[in-house]
Amino acid sequence: MKKNFYYTFPAIKGKQAQRDYFVIMCPLGVLSKLFIFNEEELPAEYRAQRTLNRSRIPEIANYVISNPKDYVFSSLTSSVDGNFEFTPFPDDKTKEIGILKISMDSKLLINDGQHRRAAIEEALKAAPELGDETISVVLFIDENLKRSQQIFADLNKHAINVSKSLGVLYDSRDPIALITKHLIESNALLKNYTDMENTSLPKFSPKLFILSSVNETNKKLLSKLNANDENNKNFVYDFWNFLCENLKDWQFVFNKEISPHIFRNTYVSSNGVVLEALGIVGNYLLKNNIIDWENYLIKLNDIDWNRSNLKNWEDRVIGKSGRIIKSSRGVRLTSNLIKTQIGLPLSKDEEKLELEFK
Numbered sequence: 001m002k003k004n005f006y007y008t009f010p011a012i013k014g015k016q017a018q019r020d021y022f023v024i025m026c027p028l029g030v031l032s033k034l035f036i037f038n039e040e041e042l043p044a045e046y047r048a049q050r051t052l053n054r055s056r057i058p059e060i061a062n063y064v065i066s067n068p069k070d071y072v073f074s075s076l077t078s079s080v081d082g083n084f085e086f087t088p089f090p091d092d093k094t095k096e097i098g099i100l101k102i103s104m105d106s107k108l109l110i111n112d113g114q115h116r117r118a119a120i121e122e123a124l125k126a127a128p129e130l131g132d133e134t135i136s137v138v139l140f141i142d143e144n145l146k147r148s149q150q151i152f153a154d155l156n157k158h159a160i161n162v163s164k165s166l167g168v169l170y171d172s173r174d175p176i177a178l179i180t181k182h183l184i185e186s187n188a189l190l191k192n193y194t195d196m197e198n199t200s201l202p203k204f205s206p207k208l209f210i211l212s213s214v215n216e217t218n219k220k221l222l223s224k225l226n227a228n229d230e231n232n233k234n235f236v237y238d239f240w241n242f243l244c245e246n247l248k249d250w251q252f253v254f255n256k257e258i259s260p261h262i263f264r265n266t267y268v269s270s271n272g273v274v275l276e277a278l279g280i281v282g283n284y285l286l287k288n289n290i291i292d293w294e295n296y297l298i299k300l301n302d303i304d305w306n307r308s309n310l311k312n313w314e315d316r317v318i319g320k321s322g323r324i325i326k327s328s329r330g331v332r333l334t335s336n337l338i339k340t341q342i343g344l345p346l347s348k349d350e351e352k353l354e355l356e357f358k
Contacts, residue, residue, distance in 0.1 A: 006083075007034065011100035011139075013086055022086065022100050022139045023075070029131025032121040035078055035108045052118060060119030065127050067173070073120075073135050076113035079142035079151060082106020100139075108139075111151045163199040164212035175227040179236055180215040186237065189244045189254055190214070201264070208253055208260045213272035214240075220279025220331075225286065232286065239282045242294055248301045268317045269305040271324055277334035284344060299342035312337060315357070333357055 009024040026034065064071045082105060088098035102108070110117055116135075124131055140151060171177040184190045193208040201207055218236055225232050244250065249269045252258040258266075268274050278300075285293040307318060316333040319325045336350050346354065 005104040006085075006101045007104060009100045009102070011086065011098065013088075013096045013098070013100075020086075020141065022141075024100060024137050024139060025134040026076075026137045027131060028120050028124060028133050028135060029128075031076075031117055031135065035076070035110050035117060035137075052114060056115050057119045057122055060115060061122040061126075064119065064123040064130065068127065068130065073116055074113075075136040075138050076116060077111045077138045077151070078140070079109045079111055080106055080139050081109070081142055084141065102139075109142075111140075163197060164215075165195065165197050165199060165210055168211050168215045169196055176218050176222060177215060179222075179227065179233055180211070180218050183218070183237055183240055184211070184214065187240060187244060190240065193253065193260065204261050206260055208250070208263065208270045209275070210272065213275050216272065217275040217279035220276050221282045221286065223280075223283050225283070235282075235286050239297075242297055243278070243300075246294075246298060246301070249305050266307060267305045268307055268313055268324075271317065273317050273324060273326065273330050273334055274305075276331045277338055280331070280335035281338050281342075281344065284339070296342045296344060300338070303338070303341050329353075 009022075009026070011022045011024045014021050014023065080102060083103040084106070085101045086098055087101075088095040092098065120130075120135070142151070168174075168177045168180060184194050184196075190209065193206075194214060195201055195205060195207040195210045198205075198210055199212060201210060221236055221239065222232055227233070244254070247269065249263075249267050253260050253263050253270075264270060281297075282293075284290075285296065290296070304312065307313065310318065313334075314320070315325070316330055316337060317325060332350070332353055336346055336354050339346060339350070
């Protein structure tokens with residue numbers, strides 16, 4: 001290696017596709033200084049698929065700041081273009097653990113983990129003490145960054161996102177996720193008829209609901225309210241218990257008079273759009289401290305929930321094609337209709353949305 005200034009890392013050497021690669025531990029405080037991402041620093045041909053979604057950065061940064069003792073990050077993946085030298089430790093018989101020197105004039109380009117890198121940089125502004133902590137980085141030697149785009153494509157081609165339901169199931173930190181899991185555990189009907197893993201129900205699933213839909217409904221129920229307040233928690237449990245015990249259409253399934261598959265094809269009342277709309281209705285009842293809220297919800301049985309009732313559901317729950325509309329606007333329009341049908345007033349924003357809809 002030529003005489004030069006260089007970065008020095010303890011490293012582990014591995015081999016993939018007959019090429020050497022290295023794993024290092026990089027201090028968070030120097031991560032952004034070593035690994036470039038700024039689009040202006042990248043050659044044009046490497047920018048296309050690396051646009052940062054800026055809206056994700058505050059969320060990830062806040063996750064680190066809020067959980068300084070139990071946050072966790074997976075490894076970053078980087079391509080390195082420049083001079084390097086790996087020297088195994090003398091007492092390492094495998095010759096795979098040693099010191100990696102990388103020339104300071106090298107280009108170190110992140111292939112996977114750019115949002116983590118940007119969020120760490122942001123988090124350090126609020127919590128500089130995190131700078132001495134480390135993140136693992138997988139380094140692929142890539143002369144002239146020729147393989148960089150293909151590495152990026154290969155890593156993302158085979159990536160599988162965790163379903164929203166599994167995200168809720170495994171979350172032991174988010175208060176609403178905790179409420180949702182406790183709710184399902186404590187309500188025998190929900191426990192029996194809620195799919196805990198899938199994002200959508202298979203055609204012949206014996207389930208009626210999916211965990212992520214129940215959780216999204218609870219988010220609507222507790223919108224702009226303290227999720228840790230015991231009264232609010234109890235309202236969530238009481239709200240769902242009341243629906244399970246009193247919504248006549250659901251009883252067809254609970255009493256095994258109709259299969260969940262046929263029910264889902266016939267009625268819309270168990271669909272995620274309707275559940276979230278009911279969450280908005282429940283939020284109104286809770287925020288306005290309506291004591292006799294059950295008297296309003298019992299009127300849900302006066303609504304025709306049949307999919308064939310296009311007068312009510314077309315362009316709110318069901319699109320022109322006959323498919324379910326999965327949009328926040330559809331949820332709000334559906335909640336408008338439910339509120340009107342059970343005798344609750346619309347807010348000015350809701351009235352405006354109805355005028356636009358009609």
